[in-house]
Amino acid sequence: MQSQVNENTQVLKALEHKVDIIKVEQDNMKHELAYISVDTKSIKNLCVNTSFSIGFCNYFNENNLEGLSLVPL
Template sequence: MDKEILDILKEMQSDMKSMQGDIKSIKTTQEEHTQILRALEHKTDVISAEQENLKHEVFEIKGEVKSMRKDLSSVEIITANNWSDIAKLKAIG
């Protein structure tokens, strides 16, 4: 009976050592996952900052395009007036 108990205790000790190894492995894997998650969070923050910069640049470009359209409309109006003046001068001369 004592031998059976001793064998059971030895088997339990062996199982516990095996479980301790498994726990260390799990901890290592968990640390690796934590590092990967931190890297992904950092990358996400970088991408978010880049997106904000792009938004500002797009709004700036949009404003510049509106301004250019306004300027182009002014040039078209002035050009039309110049053609009208040229036609009048040709009619006089």
């Protein structure tokens, strides 16, 4: 009977330890996900701004707007 209690206690302690490890891993994943989210938003903003700039330049290049030559440099 005592040996069964000891074995059950060891199994319980092992399971509690595993739960603690899983909690730490989940916290780490939450932090990593937050960084990925920020990086994704930064890349999206960069793409949007770059796309706008390219579209703006293409518009003026395609229309050969001569007014740009009057702008002092």
